[in-house]
Amino acid sequence: MGDLYIGLMSGTSLDGVDAVLVDFAGKRLQVLGHRSAPFSDELKSELLALNTSGADELHRAALAGNAVSRIYASLVQQLLSDLQLNASRISALGAHGQTVRHRPQEFDGTGYTLQLQNPALLAELTGIRVVADFRSRDVAAGGQGAPLVPAFHHGVFREPDQTVLVLNIGGISNISVLPAQGPVIGFDCGPGNALMDYWCQQHTGAPYDAQGRWAAQGTVHPALLEIFLKEPFLQKAPPKSTGRDLFNVAWLNSKLQHFAELRPADVQATLTELTAQACANTVKQYGGGATLMAVCGGGALNNHLMHRLKDLLAPLPVEPTDVLGLPVMQVEACAFAWLARQTILGQAGNLPNVTGAQGARVLGAIYPA
Structure with a gap:
C-alpha cells in the first residue's frame, strides 16, 4: 500500500x-x-x-x-x-x-x-x-x-466499447455520460433528495423517506408535476449546475400555493416523480446509445425512485453502482x-x-x- x-x-x-x-x-x-x-x-x-x-x-x-x-x-x-x-x-x-x-x-x-x-x-x-x-x-x-465527479467517473467507470451513464442522486442530481469514444458530458439534472427530504421531515418527522415508502403511498398530482417540470433550469442547456440556491423551501412553497388541499403523501409522490422525470428526461436527451445507467448517492437507496427510473427508461438497465464495483x-x-x-x-x-x-x-x- x-x-x-x-x-x-x-x-x-x-x-x-x-x-x-x-x-x-x-x-x-x-x-x-x-x-x-x-x-x-x-x-x-x-x-x-x-x-x-x-x-x-x-x-x-x-x-x-x-x-x-x-x-x-x-x-x-x-x-x-x-x-x-x-x-x-x-x-x-x-x-x-x-x-x-x-x-x-x-x-x-x-x-x-x-x-x-x-x-x-x-x-x-x-x-x-x-x-x-x-x-x-x-x-x-x-x-x-460543478459537477466535478464526471472526471472521476470517466477515470474509473468508462468502458472501451459501450456508453455508460452514471447518475448521482444526492440533494441535487447530476449525470455523467461516458461514451466509448468522444468527450464526456456531465451536468446537474435538477433536484435529487433535497425537496423530498424537507417535505418528509416537515410532515412525518423522519429525516428522509426511507426506501420511498411514503411516496409510494401517495398519488402523483399531474397539474402540480407539470408546474414543477416547467422550472426553466430543467430546460436549460448544459453546462449547468444548481443547488439549494434554487431548489429550496421558498421554491417549493411558491409552487404549492394553489395546492393546499393536497395530501402530504401526494406531494411527496409528486416530488419523487419530479426527480425521476428530471433525470429520465436528461437521459433521453443526452444519453442515447447507453447500455447501462449506474446510480449512486442516497437516491439509489430509494426503492420507489429507482422503480420509477426503471419504468421511465426501460429497456435501459438501471442499477446501483455496486455493479461497477463501488457501493452507492x-x-x-x-x-x-x-x-x-x-x-x-x-x-x-x-x-x-x-x-x-x-x-x-x-x-x-x-x-x-
Missing part, C-alpha cells in the same frame, strides 16, 4: 459525512475503509440556515466550518484506527466541505461557490496534508465549478480522494466540456501537514 488517499464528502442532502480510504496503487482503485457520521440536528439546522442570508452569518459560518472539520477529523481517525495505519502513510485528504452557496457566473460575471470547512484546522487535527476548495478554480476560469454511498467520497490525488500530482481535475471552464485546471488548495 503506497498510494493512499482519504476522501471526505458532505453533500447537499445534509445527511452527514462519508469518508473513504482509497489505495490507487493498482490498476483499479481499492477502497480499504469506509466510515460515515450524521450531522447533529443542531449543525444540520445551522448549515441549512446558512444557505440564505441571515444575522451574523460570517461568524456563524466560520464556527460551522470548524464543526464540519471536526467531524471530518473524527472520521479520519476512525479510518486510521480501523486499518491500524499511521497518519504519515496517507498522501493527502481530499475534503469537499459543505456547500452553502453556489452562484457561479452571477452578479459580476464570475460569481462564487462556497463550501464551509476549516482545512487548516483539519490539517492540524489529523497531521495529514489537506486538499480543499476544489470548485473555486474552475469558477475563476469561467466554469460552473462511497462513490462521491472516492471522487474527492481522486481529485486530491490529481492536485498533488499537478494534474487537472476538471473537464472543461462539463463545467464550461476556459480550460483544464489543477483544482484545490493544499494545506501541508
Whole structure:
C-alpha cells in the first residue's frame, strides 16, 4: 500500500459525512475503509440556515466550518484506527466541505461557490496534508465549478466499447455520460433528495423517506408535476449546475400555493416523480446509445425512485453502482480522494466540456501537514 488517499464528502442532502480510504496503487482503485457520521440536528439546522442570508452569518459560518472539520477529523481517525495505519502513510485528504452557496457566473460575471470547512484546522487535527476548495478554480476560469465527479467517473467507470451513464442522486442530481469514444458530458439534472427530504421531515418527522415508502403511498398530482417540470433550469442547456440556491423551501412553497388541499403523501409522490422525470428526461436527451445507467448517492437507496427510473427508461438497465464495483454511498467520497490525488500530482481535475471552464485546471488548495 503506497498510494493512499482519504476522501471526505458532505453533500447537499445534509445527511452527514462519508469518508473513504482509497489505495490507487493498482490498476483499479481499492477502497480499504469506509466510515460515515450524521450531522447533529443542531449543525444540520445551522448549515441549512446558512444557505440564505441571515444575522451574523460570517461568524456563524466560520464556527460551522470548524464543526464540519471536526467531524471530518473524527472520521479520519476512525479510518486510521480501523486499518491500524499511521497518519504519515496517507498522501493527502481530499475534503469537499459543505456547500452553502453556489452562484457561479452571477452578479459580476464570475460569481462564487462556497463550501464551509476549516482545512487548516483539519490539517492540524489529523497531521495529514489537506486538499480543499476544489470548485473555486474552475469558477475563476469561467466554469460552473460543478459537477466535478464526471472526471472521476470517466477515470474509473468508462468502458472501451459501450456508453455508460452514471447518475448521482444526492440533494441535487447530476449525470455523467461516458461514451466509448468522444468527450464526456456531465451536468446537474435538477433536484435529487433535497425537496423530498424537507417535505418528509416537515410532515412525518423522519429525516428522509426511507426506501420511498411514503411516496409510494401517495398519488402523483399531474397539474402540480407539470408546474414543477416547467422550472426553466430543467430546460436549460448544459453546462449547468444548481443547488439549494434554487431548489429550496421558498421554491417549493411558491409552487404549492394553489395546492393546499393536497395530501402530504401526494406531494411527496409528486416530488419523487419530479426527480425521476428530471433525470429520465436528461437521459433521453443526452444519453442515447447507453447500455447501462449506474446510480449512486442516497437516491439509489430509494426503492420507489429507482422503480420509477426503471419504468421511465426501460429497456435501459438501471442499477446501483455496486455493479461497477463501488457501493452507492462511497462513490462521491472516492471522487474527492481522486481529485486530491490529481492536485498533488499537478494534474487537472476538471473537464472543461462539463463545467464550461476556459480550460483544464489543477483544482484545490493544499494545506501541508
